[in-house]
Amino acid sequence: MSIADAPELISGNQNLTAAQIADESFNFRIFSFDDRKVTGGQIAEAYGAHPITEFVVLHQLANLELEELRPTELADLKRGNRFFVIRGDGTHRFFVDGLSMVWPLKTLKGRYIKQLIAKDNADTELLLEREDQPDKVIDDDEDVRLAGDGVEKLKTRPAKASVTIIVEGTPHSWTKNKISYDEVVTLEVPNYAQHPEITYSVKYTNGPNNRPEGVLAKGETVRVKDGMIFSVSETGQS
Missing domain, CATH: 3.10.20 (Ubiquitin-like (UB roll))
Structure with missing residues (x-):
């Protein structure tokens, strides 16, 4: 289950103790908790990530931005119920359409970046912004390197009409x-x-x-x- 087809539990639904958790594969599973506020450690434990020191927990907010969630830090499921639990020891920062993102792996495929901002469709193109060259169109199966020098900035636009x-x-x-x-x-x-x-x-x-x-x-x-x-x-x- 991807972000695009995962059930929306952020608003309009009384079930505010359910969380959607995935790894780098973007296949989400739904977990229930006893409280609306959960720690990064609870998210990792529910997903079966052991030991937690070898994993990074990310919280996707309602505005789609991604931030790292420390093991003892609380996240309010009302502010966003989607999480990633990925093996790693740090994160790389990048921006998509002005939204702040972090990711623990060195690369991320174009289609996953589009999924993060809910634009995973054939009508949207993803571009890597470049200062001294034309912006580069990123194909869905193409890897974007996040671990290089500087902070990568990406943007979307309607796919070329013809x-x-x-x-x-x-x-x-x-x-x-x-x-x-x-x-x-x-x-x-x-x-x-x-x-x-x-x-x-x-x-x-x-x-x-x-x-x-x-x-x-x-x-x-x-x-x-x-x-x-x-x-x-x-x-x-x-």
């Missing part, structure tokens, strides 16, 4: 930031859906930074980039 992709030499305007195997094949073979017995090989080049080239298998999707090139070739009968 890009041009090339399929077998023909340019096509594409308005989504991902494309599936079926969608690529259909651009080249418009009646593809009427002939499911025919199989195709789909390859691409000039792709996103984390996957500049590769093979797109049936059932898969890939993030698109302006000028991305696809080849579609028939491989036979299924």
Whole structure:
């Protein structure tokens, strides 16, 4: 269960003694406590983190900011009922859309950063702000290094409305930031859906930074980039 689909217990619900706790995988589980105020130690114990000295507890506030919660420090579940318990001995600070965040690991994937600010959707792009270069678009599966010099600053924006992709030499305007195997094949073979017995090989080049080239298998999707090139070739009968 991710932040996006976890039950909202912060407001509008009388159950103010329940907490959602996850590790770095962002799979949340729900735990109940006897009181609305809990310590970092209680959160770690409920999650099974032993010894607590080897773990960092993070509390996500109602405004989505992340802060470290010490073992004896109290957190009011009314101010935010989401927590992370992650093995580590310190945190790295960063900002997303002006929100202050901390994280105990050296890197964090783009999709997880978007989840932290409740913008984990295909309509939102994540960018790493850079002073002497253009801001860098961070793909969902791309790691952002948090442990370098300085404090990383990221921001979001609506995904680019339209890009041009090339399929077998023909340019096509594409308005989504991902494309599936079926969608690529259909651009080249418009009646593809009427002939499911025919199989195709789909390859691409000039792709996103984390996957500049590769093979797109049936059932898969890939993030698109302006000028991305696809080849579609028939491989036979299924």
